[in-house]
Amino acid sequence: MKASTTTVRNATLAAMAALAASFLSMPALADAGFQRWVSDFRSTANRSGINNNTFNRAFQGVTAPDPEVLEKARYQPEFTAPVWDYFDNRVHEESIATGRQMARQWKSWLDRIERAYGVDRHILLAIWSMESNYGEILKNDRVMRNVVRSLSTLAYADRRRAKFARTQLIAALKILQSGDIDVHHLTGSWAGAMGHTQFIPTSYQAYAVDADGNGKRDIWNSVPDALATAANLLRKNGWRSGHTWxxxxxxxxxxxxxxxxxxxxxxxxxxxxxxxxxxxxxxxxxxxxxxxxxxxxxxxxxxxxxxxxxxxxxxxxxxxxxxxxxxxxGYGGLERDWNRPFTKLSFAEKQELQERLRTFGYYDGPIDGKIGSGSRAAIEAYQKRVGMTPDGHPSKEVLSRMRR
Structure with a gap:
């Protein structure tokens, strides 16, 4: 039986839609210049000891630069955070409590690492907090990226960072070739910092440690390896055991x-x-x-x-x-506090502030108690709305006004 015109047209449209969908699901293909750069970089990698099998595995599916990496690389914040802002977002009730919890959880390993390297365990826990929020950042797919793609993007498209990125990319390929990590778990920040303690590839090569003895220096999945690697860096750079900072x-x-x-x-x-x-x-x-x-x-x-x-x-x-x-x-905090032009909020109160800003329609970011540019802009918008001085500060005064 002959198919109707409508049936044929519908089938054609369905096929075109399926074809379009398949193109959309494929990796970005647009940047021929980037693909030529990758092809040319192969010889540089080969001269540095990278074999073709490693190179092919590393660049499989890497067909275009990562636009978010370039956006982050170009971003120059106009707001220069005052000193109290830096410390308030890093040294607070949550980071302290979690650090003490991790000290208990990883005590046996911290005992061993402290004996081996002479670095105080609390320093290592503080670094872990600063670098990856005790590993929580590694679970965030919006932050962690393919290291090979990130560094290739910077090497190809960022003149200021191109030399650095090429050096780090070769080091990343050597890490992959060593077998310490597979290509799917070779992830890091937009600039290539990797693992729980955020080592760039060349620093990883210089200091990485297989603390747990499984034959791999895995700072992505092994907390002992990551903490021992940080301790090794400090010791090799002259850390004085038993001395304060x-x-x-x-x-x-x-x-x-x-x-x-x-x-x-x-x-x-x-x-x-x-x-x-x-x-x-x-x-x-x-x-x-x-x-x-x-x-x-x-x-x-x-x-x-x-x-x-x-x-x-x-x-x-x-x-x-x-x-x-x-x-x-447990040594306590500062005797003399930072010069804030407002009354400080606790960590929980900052989370409440963000929740209320979201409820009022000013904020759509994470409720994480960290006051970044998004939170400050939301606070400033609220202050303008209610007739307060629009300084963007996370103050008791703003939260009290919101509660009313």
């Missing part, structure tokens, strides 16, 4: 010299520990840091502080690790 101090009036002086010399200039205890080693050298100006907390930083900066070369990072580690260990 620094001391919170009081400043007398007057000016102070820059550079490194002995604690005895700082003491003679009138600096004292805020808790009233003596400096344990007066011959130890330290540098004065006042990250929030003279009106905020002041610190004498010893060698271990600068070793922490080998993990991330920023004073705020190293200080946050030190402060969080002290909290997890």
């Amino acid at each position: 620094g001391y919170e101090v009081t400043l007398p009036p007057g000016k102070f010299p820059g550079g490194s002086l002995t604690l005895a010399k700082w003491q003679s200039l009138g600096l004292r520990r805020t808790n009233g205890k003596p400096f344990p080693r007066l011959n130890e050298k330290a540098e004065l840091k006042v990250p929030d100006g003279r009106e905020g907390p002041a610190f004498l930083m010893t060698r271990n502080f600068f070793v922490l900066k080998r993990y991330n070369n920023a004073d705020k990072y190293a200080l946050a690790v030190g402060l969080l580690a002290d909290h997890i260990a």
Whole structure:
């Protein structure tokens, strides 16, 4: 029986729809320039010891740059967060409580790692928190990406980071070739930082440890491997076992010299520990840091502080690790708080603030207690609406107004 015109037309339309759907489901094919770059990069990889089988496995399905990587690479925040904002988002009730829980959960491994490398367990827990929120970030598919694609994207399309990305890409391919991780689990941040403790590929090559003895240095799935790798980095860069990272101090009036002086010399200039205890080693050298100006907390930083900066070369990072580690260990917080122009919220109150902003239609981000650009913009919009000064600060004043 001859098919009707309508039946034929419907069948044709269905076939076209199926074909379109199949194209949409395929990896992006648009960037011929990127594919040529990958083809040309093969010879560079071969010269660096990467065999064709590894190269083919690594680039299977990688046919176009990752646009989100380029977006993150280009993003230059106009808002420069004040010092208190950095610390409030990293050293808080939740990160401290979780750190103490992880100290109990991983005690036997932390005992072994501390004995082997001489690095305080609370420092390692603080790094784990700072780098991946105790591994929670590894579960977030919106954050974790294919390392080969991310680094290829930067090498191909980001001139400022191209040399760095090529070096890291070769290192990532060597990690894959070693068999420590398979291609499907070789994931990381947009810039290629990997695993629980967020090592870039070259740092992984230099410091990665198989702590659990399974034959693989797996910082993605093995917490012992990840923590031991962080400890190995610190030890190899000069960590002093049994020493602190620094001391919170009081400043007398007057000016102070820059550079490194002995604690005895700082003491003679009138600096004292805020808790009233003596400096344990007066011959130890330290540098004065006042990250929030003279009106905020002041610190004498010893060698271990600068070793922490080998993990991330920023004073705020190293200080946050030190402060969080002290909290997890039960030593308490700052004697002198940061200079906030508002009354601070607790972590739970920040989550409540985000919930209320969402309810009022100002915010659609995660309820995570971390006040980033999205939360600040939502707070500012609410403040404008109700006639408050639109400063975007997560304050008691804003939350109280919302509760009313």
